[in-house]
Amino acid sequence: MRHIAVIGSGPAGYYTAEACQKLFGDAVRIDIIDQLPVPYGLIRFGVAPDHQSIKGVSRRYEAVALTDNVRFVGNVRLGRDLSIDELHDLYDAVVLATGAPHDRALGIPGEDLRGVIGSAAFVGWYNGHPDHETLAPPLGGPDVAVIGVGNVALDVARILSKTRAEFAGSDITAPALDALDAATIRRITILGRRGPHQIAMTPKELGELGHLARSAPQVDPADLPPVEADAALEPGLRKSVAHLREFTTLPPKPMTVAFDFFAAPVRIEGNGHAERVIVERTRLDELGGVSGTGETYAVPAGLIVSCIGYKTPPIPGVPYDERAGRFANVDGLIAPGLYAVGWARRGPTGTIGTNRPDGQAVADRIGAEVAGGSGKEGRPGLDRLLSARGIDIVTFRDWKKIEAAEIARARDGAPREKFTSMAAMLAALAD
The missing domain is CATH 3.40.50.720 (NAD(P)-binding Rossmann-like Domain)
Structure with a gap:
């Protein structure tokens, strides 16, 4: 035995x-x-x-x-x-x-400010994990930043974007549902260090973003490579990039989920709590490596959810x-x-x-x-x-x-x- x-x-x-x-x-x-x-x-x-x-x-x-x-x-x-x-x-x-x-650390100044939350904690909160029952994420501001371009980032953005009615049939916890229903979010910015061809989002999950009641995804056409470059992608990624191309033409809605590619977070600023994330514009080399350009700008955010991996x-x-x-x-x-x-x-x-x-x-x-x-x-x-x-x-x-x-x-x-x-x-x- x-x-x-x-x-x-x-x-x-x-x-x-x-x-x-x-x-x-x-x-x-x-x-x-x-x-x-x-x-x-x-x-x-x-x-x-x-x-x-x-x-x-x-x-x-x-x-x-x-x-x-x-x-x-x-x-x-x-x-x-x-x-x-x-x-x-x-x-x-x-x-x-x-x-x-456990969440991987961002490794940038300001990540210990209130309002900066790892995706393990945030997902655990709306899914009812006992370790995160008392999280109370700040949902009272207009701006949220989601760091990462994988399916977890998509989940976070979608959950933040849905109306109460769109959670019918789900097992989101009642406290999370009530908190999200009372939220005043108007813009969610998804930050990715690389470009559309380097995302780790699957087509089914990405496509869901285009069919929400009050929220519309937004992609800057200038961030997209030439259409003919998509032919070299594996089929799943090619479908995902096709969704991103569709997002460039969608009409606006009261809430926006904006994809900000070639944007690397370098620090988070705020007076005791997160108010903005400073990002540096990046570029790709011929081998797919990423480097900073030195150009920085601020993305307003009272809630920042880091979706960069677990340990x-x-x-x-x-x-x-x-x-x-x-x-x-x-x-x-x-x-x-x-x-x-x-x-x-x-x-x-x-x-x-x-x-x-x-x-x-x-x-x-x-x-x-x-x-x-x-x-x-x-x-x-x-x-x-x-x-x-x-x-x-x-x-x-x-x-x-x-x-x-x-x-x-x-x-x-x-x-x-x-x-x-x-x-x-x-x-x-x-x-």
Whole structure:
């Protein structure tokens, strides 16, 4: 019997459990350990609340979770309630699937001013993550800047742009919905260091911006390369650039989402809180590199959301790659018996589905490198350790009770109304 602990219950964690289950059959016991009482990680707290179809993948994870040899162990924090060394003593393999929940720093003066928020925190706020329940982003001004040209930047801009009615059917939290409904934003500027051909926005998500009730995207035609240059792009990017070309001709609406390309933020200014971001005009060289021109200008913004990437938080005793912002590993192997999958392994790249082959690869490594029948205690040992420390775990069936309570309290048309604090989640379970 192999005993495997997976730390993190997001897509990478569940795909790894599924792969191990298929590979080892009844000869494996897998505990999926998460610091929160609720599973699914990025699916619950990262995917935009108005993209419910994407969240449907959780049904696949539920099928894995309800099998006899996989168990969800919620409300257990690594580093507080137990250590990596203790997990090594109990399990044949420990797999870190902790994702990359922390924002990368901008690295410019003024980023510590009030009103400058990383996308992990901002997205966590409107998605109901307990760590960001009290964020209270400043939404009372007319101008917002969004730094970055990936899908997260698109999500942030779209969520800020929508009317209350356009959130019908979403699971955005009620406090976030009320705050956004009362916002007085009139202009959102998306800042990108490079040009339209270097964006990381997918066509479906970019196209959504052109069909909002009160908001219209705006692109300066001078920022676009000649149309014939689009032919060299891969098909997805070519479609995205086609959307940008369409945005140059759209009629204005009360709110504008302006794409400002070739604009590198160099500092943020304000009297105790963000008031403007100073950007430098950039240019591309023949190899696609970017350099500053020395020309600077100010973009007004009382709220600045940085969408430039994420990093995995380090864990004491686990080798860490500071430059890449993830655990140091070779093809998923950190050290004998210790593995990483998903963003904790490769950094914040790829889609949700990218985690599936990633989990399979690590399962195969465990099969080749970890002998079966080692005699380690696994699940019973973990239960005894946590019980001695007075820690009450939350199982998957417990989570289903929390989920039922969220569904019962949903506003009309919404799939659920999330509990946004640990206390509320556990109280719902107690009720």
